[in-house]
Amino acid sequence: MSTFFSPGAAPMTSPFTHRHIGPQADEQAEMLKTVGYESLDELMDAAIPESIRFRGALDLPAGASEEETIAELRAIAARNTPATPMIGLGYYGTHTPAVIRRNVLENPAWYTAYTPYQPEISQGRLEALLNFQTVVTDLTGLTTANASMLDEATAVAEAMTLARRASRSKSSTYAVDADTFPQTLAVLRTRAEPLGIELRLVDLDAGEPLPDECFGVHLQYPGASGAVRDHAALVEAAHARGALVTVAADLLALTLLRPPGEIGADIAAGTTQRFGVPLGFGGPHAGYLAVRAGLERSLPGRLVGVSKDADGAPAYRLALQTREQHIRREKATSNICTAQVLLAVMAGMYAVYHGPAGLRAIAKRVHEHALTLAGSLTAAGVELAHTAFFDTVTAVVPGRAAAIVAAAAESGVDLRPVDADRVSVACDETTTAAHVAAVLAAFGAAVAAPAACGAEPLARTTDYLDHPVFNTHHSETGMLRYLRRLADRDYALDRGMIPLGSCTMKLNATTEMEPVTWPEFANIHPYAPAGQTRGYEELVAQLEGWLAEITGYDAVSVQPNAGSQGELAGLLAIRGYHRSRGEAHRDVCLIPSSAHGTNAASAVMAGMRVVVVACDENGNVDLTDLAAKIDKHRDALSAIMVTYPSTHGVYETSIAQLCARVHEAGGQVYVDGANLNALVGFAKPGKFGADVSHLNLHKTFCIPHGGGGPGVGPVAVRAHLAEFLPGDPLEPGEHHAVSAAAHGSAGILPISWAYLRMMGPDGLAQATASAVLAANYVAARLREHYPVLYTGDNGLVAHECILDLRPITKATGVSVDDVAKRLIDYGFHAPTMSFPVAGTLMVEPTESEDLAELDRFCAAMIAIRKEIDQVAAAVWPRDDNPLANAPHTASAVSADEWSHPYPRSVAGFPEGVDRTAKYWPPVRRIDGAYGDRNLVCSCPAPEAFES
Known part of the structure; x- marks a missing residue:
């Protein structure tokens, strides 16, 4: 490993390294002086135990320029040959509306944000997630949905363990529809075996009954074969056994088909991928999980709820299970501690943009293509496995499956060979009449009249997505402004540093993001x-x-x-x-x-x-x-x-x-x-x-x-x-x-590939050292104001430091929450609160923040300490001071009446804040307990905001 550059020396790194790492040589020299070391090498020698130290050079390619990296990725991408995907199995072609692609997926205001643990500065994405939850509950006919899961298979696995916890049955058997997606079965097997759960496949087509005893039943709707079945009697039979029923349902199909909630299903799980989220060779996509009333407090993952702020105004926050792993540990109901937020936002916005009528029209086009396929194949003498379907037709072609799939591939269309005798064809939003004709040609058939709809008895009769948000933003102008309004309510890395310990909020470079x-x-x-x-x-x-x-x-x-x-x-x-x-x-x-x-x-x-x-x-x-x-x-x-x-x-x-x-x-x-x-x-x-x-x-x-x-x-x-x-x-x-x-x-994955390719071995090591330097610089600057709780050899920390507020809280009543919310007034996202030690702040500045931003943060924390001293000196009452009342909104500061013992200027423009670049939180401090007691997890009526 090369020696790191010292002031005046030429660095042995790629040009990108100096885009990624914030402090440049002169700034690092100043920071090292504060920490007490001459060089980064000396600092790292002092910080890292020699017993674990690696002193060679990483065997990686030397760092490339951004232009070289993009060229290499272009060459790799060219080795992929996208075809028309008519494979199905829960993954479908979809059109991402350009306004959503450009203004969500490619927008750092959305993709650089963190989990909304500071809800006052996360109202935009929380509203977007509430939209997502409303889409899921409306379409499934259930009462509560979470803010997304990792994919359909893991969502179904979580549904299985939820059913086991909530079922009154003592059985360890879980009955699974044999027409379930094979990848879902694979993940279910992985999850079931260590927990002592016995999976029992049930062949519904063959009329096989449910086991006499089981704690849960999993149904696929439509099935992997495309079959649409009436599950009402099965649900009733399962409930008679004390079992809970999960339906893995296709949300687009549910715009036309009777939803699971209307036949008494307890849980619905699945994916929202076909709501405008690219295939991406498997992900990322937002899975979903929804439950009937009475199960919401067992729902794993994130859940957005409606609460109120200090002024009584409606405000959004994470509810109930948030970070339950840190509280319940081995008694936690799930290890899921995150969500697929960006993709959930995209799927929710897809529904907002199209509205209920638009979604129904898309679903009808998909279904009509499938009906044309079915009618044409039947006219050509091809047997169909099922006559009731939504988008997927399975043809019975003894001994011909491989040849038909190969013939379709010659036309640029991918089909699914179920086995040697059956082929499945899945239609989607991107399917055209030309695609249908190409598929029929592979079967030796021609376009004929559509088949009759065998799923008609299961047609949906109830409305959905009647909230104004799904019936307003249908022009691109309207959608663009809605997305901008929500983004403006949030704080992300495009505004400033997010110094969250254990979370590493570093630069997500545009060159890394573009290939996605x-x-x-x-x-x-x-x-x-x-x-x-x-x-x-x-x-x-x-x-x-x-x-x-x-x-x-x-x-x-x-x-x-x-x-x-x-x-x-x-x-x-x-x-x-x-x-x-x-x-x-x-x-x-x-x-x-x-x-x-x-x-x-x-x-x-x-x-x-x-x-x-x-x-x-x-x-x-x-x-x-x-x-x-x-x-x-x-x-x-x-x-x-x-x-x-x-x-x-x-x-x-x-x-x-x-x-x-x-x-x-x-x-x-x-x-x-x-x-x-x-x-x-x-x-x-x-x-x-x-x-x-x-x-x-x-x-x-x-x-x-x-x-x-x-x-x-x-x-x-x-x-x-x-x-x-x-x-x-x-x-x-x-x-x-x-x-x-x-x-x-x-x-x-191209994001991380590009990062490693551009940084190279020297750049990666320099990034590590710079992150450690930044953390020790912050610790050195703030140590006399807030005790640094833990240090290693030579009084050094690693890449993060813990500031101990407990003595301050004991002496003044000012809590870690007060400091975190006051940081919002100074234009910062707070560090990690009360983890791993209650009453502390864990700060991780990363290598990407330059010295000016590090100093801005330190200055804010020092100014807050001065405000705490004012409380300690009884200049301000413990219950009425800038910290206890933080954050301050523009509405609060500009109100006609002001009764607090500190001026409005201190509230809204504290020491060091740039008045020309002030970030105003959209709500005041949120009452979390109220939101948990009065659980509302779908879009509130507009009149809730009239005040």
């Missing part, structure tokens, strides 16, 4: 024939190889479509390894008390028992307690999950010793890769003792958070665990699958 919408990446079906996806396969192989080199592991899978799913995949690999060695009894997972909450939830989902290991007064894993827990559980020890650097933002010196102790007892070491941004180029988990890690491409490797999603959580393992990595859900075998597509959310 190229047709060669965006328009590839995840189950397209291999010959059409050579570019994706090349990109995935290169990216997985680069990630293996960076982490020191031997194999990587990018299939997990979130960090939580990467955790699960890694733990399942450990489970599979022990079982292969005849040690299935090893089921204890040690987890430090400071760990991210999803760790414990993931361990339980992998069939493990969680044993908590204490931390010492410095926040490090207590080695004495660790030794005691290892001795107690030695024969049953499966693994330890530890975050490195620690959840407290410190390079623990004992990590190699910890790994050795666990290995000596027969366990495996899982190092959570959430904090990899402090290691790249300086330490490799796979070389200092870890066996497996998940990585967060939406943290260290620049995929944007998108308002709380999308993400990718690859799992990386040493060689002995490689055979237990996730496999293709459509391939038979013993492997497990954690998402519906072999490469998960492949559509956003």
Whole structure:
């Protein structure tokens, strides 16, 4: 690894490195002086324990320019050959309205935002998510939907475990429609086995009855074959057994077909991909999950609800389960701690733009193409597997399936060979009469009269999407202004720093983002024939190889479509390894008390028992307690999950010793890769003792958070665990699958590929060092004003620092919430609140913020400390001061009456705020408890806002 540049020296990095890293050489010199070091090399030598230090050079290509990278990606993309996808199985061609593509998917105001933990400055995306939830509840006929899931298969898996918790049946059997999507079945099997759930396939076509005892039933509507069935009697039979019923329903079909809620279904799950979200070779797409009344408090994932602010005005916030993993840990109902927000926003806006009439018209066109196919095939003497369908027709062609599929491919159309004797053809929004004619020609048929609609008895009779938001913004002008209005209500990285500890809100460069919408990446079906996806396969192989080199592991899978799913995949690999060695009894997972909450939830989902290991007064894993827990559980020890650097933002010196102790007892070491941004180029988990890690491409490797999603959580393992990595859900075998597509959310992998290609080995190491410098600079600047809770060797932190507000709160009554909300008045998103320690703020500035922005943040925190001193001195009352009343809206500051003991100028324009660039929050502080007591999770009536 080359020596980092010092002032006046020429850096050995690509030009892009100096776009990505905020502080340049002169600024870094100033920062180093504040921290007390001469160079970045000296700082990193002091910060990182020598026992884990990697001192070679990463074996990666040298950093390329932005122009070179785009040219290379163009060449890779050209190796993909998008065809007309008529494969179906839950993935369909769709037209993304240009106004939504340009102003949401390609707009940093939307894609650089974070999960709305500070709802006062997230009202725009929260309204967009409420729209999404309303679309789902209206179309499914159920009462409450969450703010999205990772994909359809994981949504269905979550529905299964929800049913098990809520069912009154004591059975461990889950009955599954045999006409379920095969990828969904694969993920269900992965999730069921560690939890002791028995999946029982039920062939509805053959008239097979439900098991006498089962806790839940899963139905596909329409089925994978395209069949539309009347499930009302099945639902009744399931309820008689004490079982809950989940219907995996196609939302576009539900604009024409009777919704699940109207036949008594308890849960609906599925995907919103065909609502304007590109195929992307499998993702990212927003899954959905909806429940009937009485189950909403068991709903996993994010849930947006309506509450009120300090003035009584309606305001949106995350409700109920938000971050429940951090509270309930191993008792959490799910390890899902995120959502596919950006894609949910797109799907919701697709419904807003088209409205109910537009959606119905799209669905009718799709259905009419399917009717034409059915009628024409029947006229040509081809037998159909079902006569009641929405968009998918399955033809029975004994021995001819392969030839028909090949003939269609010659015309540029992909069909699905079900087996040697059956072919499925799925129509979608992009299907044209020419496509239908080409398909018929492959069957040796000609266009004839449409078939009669066999699904007519199941036609929908109820209205949907009658809220004004779905009946207003149908011109492009109206839609453009609506999107702009919502974006203006939010705070994202395009406004300023988001210093969230543990979340790594770094630059998402435009050059990295551009390829996502190229047709060669965006328009590839995840189950397209291999010959059409050579570019994706090349990109995935290169990216997985680069990630293996960076982490020191031997194999990587990018299939997990979130960090939580990467955790699960890694733990399942450990489970599979022990079982292969005849040690299935090893089921204890040690987890430090400071760990991210999803760790414990993931361990339980992998069939493990969680044993908590204490931390010492410095926040490090207590080695004495660790030794005691290892001795107690030695024969049953499966693994330890530890975050490195620690959840407290410190390079623990004992990590190699910890790994050795666990290995000596027969366990495996899982190092959570959430904090990899402090290691790249300086330490490799796979070389200092870890066996497996998940990585967060939406943290260290620049995929944007998108308002709380999308993400990718690859799992990386040493060689002995490689055979237990996730496999293709459509391939038979013993492997497990954690998402519906072999490469998960492949559509956003070009982002991380481009980041690594442009940074190169030197740039990556410099980014790490710059992130560590920024965190230590902030800690040095603020230490005399707020105690820094934990430090490592030489008094240094890693890439984040924890500011301890507890003594201040005890002395003055000013809470961590007060400081977080007051930061909004200063034009900042708050750091992470009360994690991993209650009453603290965890600050992670990243390498991308320049010195001016770091100083602006420090100045704001110092000014807030002066305001706290005013409260302590009783100049301002504890219950009426700028902190207790924060944030201040423009409406509040400009009101005719002002009764507070501080001037309006202090409220709205505190010290150092640029009056010409002021960000005004749209609402005042939100009453979260009110929103939980009075749960409203769909679009409120317009009159709620009249005041």
